[in-house]
Amino acid sequence: MKIVVIQGPNLNMLGIREKNIYGPMKLEDIHSQMKAFADQNKTEIEFFQSNLEGEIVDRIQECIGDADGIIINPAAYTHTSIAIRDAIAAVQIPTLEVHLSNIYQREEFRHKSLIAPVCAGQISGMGPFSYHLAMVGMTQMLSEVAA
Ligand code: DQA
Numbered sequence: 001m002k003i004v005v006i007q008g009p010n011l012n013m014l015g016i017r018e019k020n021i022y023g024p025m026k027l028e029d030i031h032s033q034m035k036a037f038a039d040q041n042k043t044e045i046e047f048f049q050s051n052l053e054g055e056i057v058d059r060i061q062e063c064i065g066d067a068d069g070i071i072i073n074p075a076a077y078t079h080t081s082i083a084i085r086d087a088i089a090a091v092q093i094p095t096l097e098v099h100l101s102n103i104y105q106r107e108e109f110r111h112k113s114l115i116a117p118v119c120a121g122q123i124s125g126m127g128p129f130s131y132h133l134a135m136v137g138m139t140q141m142l143s144e145v146a147a
Contacts, residue, residue, distance in 0.1 A: 007049035008075030
């Protein structure tokens with residue numbers, strides 16, 4: 001079983017950017033925790049971060065025949081990217097959308113996700129723990145598929 005984790009623009013700046021919103025944790029530390037959970041569950045995991053929309057579309061397409069599940073924080077592209085939405089719809093791989101912050105509590109332009117309708121679920125507002133919850137949810141979903 002393999003999960004691919006895709007991180008959108010500016011998430012490489014975690015630990016530096018707007019700490020009052022996103023907290024002090026760095027992306028690599030979030031990934032270490034996810035890797036530990038994946039190891040415990042004998043799941044393969046791969047991480048990808050890009051600030052470029054087309055690279056994210058490419059990585060989603062490359063999941064065909066490679067990944068059983070996708071966990072994605074599309075970051076600002078959540079609110080703008082029809083291309084990322086279409087890529088997720090195209091590959092037909094169970095996908096969970098993750099946000100550190102509660103996007104519904106913030107500026108109005110963040111309230112709409114173009115990505116959520118093509119995802120199995122969305123986790124928003126739990127800080128780095130959002131990623132852990134996505135791991136738990138994805139592991140459960142994939143074990144149900146395998147059973
Ligand atoms: C974010 C929320 C987005 O609105 C924002 O553009 C981000 C991060 C989050 O994880 O809370 O870059 O996806």
